[in-house]
Amino acid sequence: MTRLVLIDGSSYLYRAFHALPPLSNAEGEPTGALFGVVNMLRATLKERPDYVAFVVDAPGKTFRDDLYPEYKANRPPMPDDLRAQVQPMCDVVEALGMPILRVPGVEADDVIGTLALAAAGEGIDVTISTGDKDFAQLVRPGVALVNTMSGTRTDSDEAVIAKFGVRPDQIVDLLALMGDAIDNIRGVDKCGPKTAAKWLAAYDSLDGVIAAAPEIKGKVGENLRAVLERLPLNRTLATIRTDVPLDVGAADLRLREPHVETLRALYTRYGFVQALKELDGGSANGVVPARAAIGRAGSGFVAPAATAADAALDPALAAPGAYEAIFDAAALEAWIARLREAGIFALDTETDSLDPLRASLVGVSFCCEPGRAAYLPLAHDYPGVRAQLDRDQALDLLRPLLEDAAVRKIGQNGKYDLHVLRRHGIDVAGYADDTLLESFVLDSGRARHDMDSLARRELGFQTTAYAEVAGKGAKQIPFSQVAIDDATGYAAEDADVTLRLHRVLSARLEAEPGLLPVYRDIEMPLVGVLARVEANGVLLDGAELRRQGADLGRRMLELQQRATGLAGRSFNLDSPKQVCALLYDELKLPMLVKTPKGQPSANEEALEAIADLHELPRVILDYRGLAKLRGTYTDKLPEMVNPETGRLHTSYQQAGAATGRLASSDPNLQNIPIRTEDGRRIRTAFVAPPGRKIVACDYSQIELRIMAHLSQDAGLVAAFEAGADIHRATAAEVFGRRLEEVTGDERRAAKAINFGLMYGMGAFGLARNLGISRGEAQDYIALYFSRYPGVRDFMERTRAHAREHGHVETVFGRRLWLEYISRGTQAQRAGAERAAINAPMQGTAADIIKRAMVSVDGWLQPHRERALMILQVHDELVFECEEGFVDTLLAEVTARMTAAAELRVPLVVDSGVGDNWEQAH
């Protein structure tokens, strides 16, 4: 059958631009979007269409602008980095032999719509290649959609219904209801795809919905009635025209021979290595190379490919292969030999729990060659399951390989797998690369780093979702009950994708001499350290917390009764909404603070502001404080003690915060209270066992010291070199006092300025913080900058650097990308500037303590019977230590923390020792 492919060029260009990292070639020309589009085109050509058109918008007004002057009025201008890629893109398209269609006065959508229907009418099989959901309205027999970026195909009413919940002919109605922010078309507020589809299911069409509008209930119903009149216009705007006059037809769009030399020149210039290889293999418009297997597993071996498009998008694609399940020792030994021979392989474990400290090993997968991977099932258990290798015996066979540091292992969040394997008796050595951390170091601040996102972004793969094999929600089954065939497809794919991702990401990292040390010298060595800290855990005095919880509960009850009395009725103190209704509507107290969304606020600041006018706000505040402690800490922490170890184990997210800080969760042990007496008491439940002590070491004012280092401000540097109380010194400087004359309030103000500056705070924020007027706050800030001009210059330099490069860096070269530094709303840009100011300081502090952790852990390993590192809280390390070893530990840790960086000012470490964490402060 004759085939026509219509490519929605603009849609791909934009999507590729935003989906891909801002790659550039050797000359620094931006190539990211181009790379995405070229891959997409190559994939399209492998389908060998007879006719093809690359359709783009022409400049000038269209009928939609006439109908609706505000059409697309909100669209920002094309970013320069994207604009620069338009001409190269057209060059490549031309050279590939594809006709480019650009019709003045007609949008690309309408050109595509018209051509599609005309061709389908002639019996031509039409495929529209686009990332734009609007085209679903054109799906019918003979007209299909593909999205080459995501690898999806929509080719029937059923497919459209599955995706959007409505038939193709209802898509325009759906779009009319939803509106389209990008095109500046306002729909029904609060009506998204789900609500729109629900209404269309009930009333069939937009006209039906309009007719039924009076009876539709709720807020959304009101919103619907508010925009009723414009909905027909929305529908017209959303309708893709299929009848515009064109002087071309399918017959004019025959795919020409590619101009290989031009392509070679273009690919070389832009550094498209895989495309070049393909060119020399002669398959640009030619034969599809055998498809490597990434897809669902069949019966132990892999099922055929999903689509050729996926393959073409995979720059790491190599020979065809298969996914194999291992059932006997001979097969396992053959794989072990292969992995050892390769010297480097990707590894992934499958378990029955997301918590690696509770998970039981269900299987292991390996891959040392793209497209060829194995899954070793060890504990699958369901009726009729095939006999598997004994888990302990299999692990014994694997141990020499996994514990051999000379064989390099690659993982995606390998800390998880290290835990699981350690708990099954294997102490992995040679854990060399982690794709999560590669991505984190390369693209912190602008990309997600989970494997699914990485695979889609870097390889053009849609990975098998966990839910696809194990189900989700109530229907989820443990991985051990997943059929081995399905498990093989999923698990082996994970290893395969990890290997492919590593090849792509490590190449990018190698090309970044500034980033490589962050990855190689800080993040990778830290993986094992964090695994050990997590595994160590901390001993919790559960009885103490339960006592505190009971006490809090009694006090909460009293406060609740007082609140009921004061309010004259009962209400839920935990509900901000009810609190607002009570205070503002019933008691008519003044509403002085609003939430970010403009609603009345019941937060601490708001209640504090009206606490002098009525007794109730204070009671609510007191209740809140206690409820927070009980709900978040005293009652929750004891529940999370691991029954196996009897201790509390947090999980550190190494790619958790964009600045490079760690994040802690399950439970979060980085936000245990300290500021109030009731809160601080919780720390008394973090205890050392008999004969041991808790030792806490923290960096003194590390971020301010880094600010002194980065700004080189003479006054600030001198203050730290003199070992001064920095807030007092600042107060003396700013208020013109001698050190000993500084009052408490002056010091407090100086402290607020010091911290505020590091967060990019302005006069407004400082005023609010100190309860002074905005003018006074502005005066303080001006005074500060006049005394510390180096700080002002540093901040201006940082902003300028961020705007120019799109990122900022730490002392150690860690990079944080700031997506909104030069685009988006004014507020977004301002937010990005504040983040730009803060990130070098917060990030450098994170680098320093990470380096210290690696160093301390290295020293600690031989002494692990006597002392353990058990917590990290951004600028603090906490240890559990035999009493007789405390002095040694303090000396060694302090020395290593102090030596973790050479700054223009000294690093100072404070420490404390006690029976519990509270005492150790």
Add this chain to the structure above:
DNA sequence: TCCGGACCGTAC
């Protein structure tokens, strides 16, 4: 019943 957004509050 589950999920996610809004709001609130804890840490550094």
Add this chain to the structure above:
DNA sequence: GACGTACGGTCCGGAT
């Protein structure tokens, strides 16, 4: 709109 980085609790409305 106004102070950076996190996690997690409860409430509540809407989807399942």
